[in-house]
Amino acid sequence: xTDQNAQANALEEAERGNEALTEARVLWENALYSGxxxxxxxxxxxxxxxxxxxxxxxxxxxxxxxQLISLHFVKTNRLSRESVSxxxxxxxxxxxxxxxxxxxxxxxxAQQAIADAESFLAECRALVPFLKDV
Numbered sequence: 001x002t003d004q005n006a007q008a009n010a011l012e013e014a015e016r017g018n019e020a021l022t023e024a025r026v027l028w029e030n031a032l033y034s035g036x037x038x039x040x041x042x043x044x045x046x047x048x049x050x051x052x053x054x055x056x057x058x059x060x061x062x063x064x065x066x067q068l069i070s071l072h073f074v075k076t077n078r079l080s081r082e083s084v085s086x087x088x089x090x091x092x093x094x095x096x097x098x099x100x101x102x103x104x105x106x107x108x109x110a111q112q113a114i115a116d117a118e119s120f121l122a123e124c125r126a127l128v129p130f131l132k133d134v
Contacts, residue, residue, distance in 0.1 A: 007130060010050040014131045017046030017121065024114050033110035034097040040113035041094035044087050047124040054128060062091055073127075083123045086116040 024039035045062065048069050052059060055072055059065040066087055073079040090113060096103040105113075125131055 006053055006056065010053045010128065010131065013046045013050035013053060014124075014128075017043045017050065020046060021114070021117055021121065024110075024117065028107070028110045028114060031107070033105040033107060034103070036110035037090075037105045037113045038094045038097040040110070040117040041090040043117040044090050044120040047121050048087060050131065051124055051127060066091060078127055079123055083120050086120050090116055090120075 020039045021043035024036045024043060027033070027036035027039060045065060048065050049059070051073060052065065052068055057068055057072065059068050066084060069079065069087065070084045074081055074084045093105070093109075093113060097105060
């Protein structure tokens with residue numbers, strides 16, 4: 001993959017992440033909290049993929065994204081340990097939201113998921129200058 005392709009793919013992932021964050025907010029505003037939790041995760045997930053794409057790395061699974069972010073960004077001190085923790089918690093809650101109908105999320109739970117995604121996105125934006133304004 002060329003640098004130009006990597007940048008284009010990273011931009012697509014970042015835009016997808018921003019869209020997912022907007023969806024999470026809309027779902028939260030409409031008291032659809034499980035959906036908001038799921039979309040908050042996808043906001044962070046797509047931004048994590050944007051970072052990996054910029055390094056020429058492709059993950060095969062959701063857990064793989066988290067492991068690779070930890071390996072290539074947390075262990076190299078480019079992202080905080082808290083950020084990968086947030087990503088992991090968001091992913092766990094997304095699984096509950098999407099695959100366990102009995103799992104319920106409150107207004108506060110969804111609001112926290114959105115805040116966690118926003119925090120993760122802010123850290124990601126700081127790492128990639130051309131994505132700062134996305």
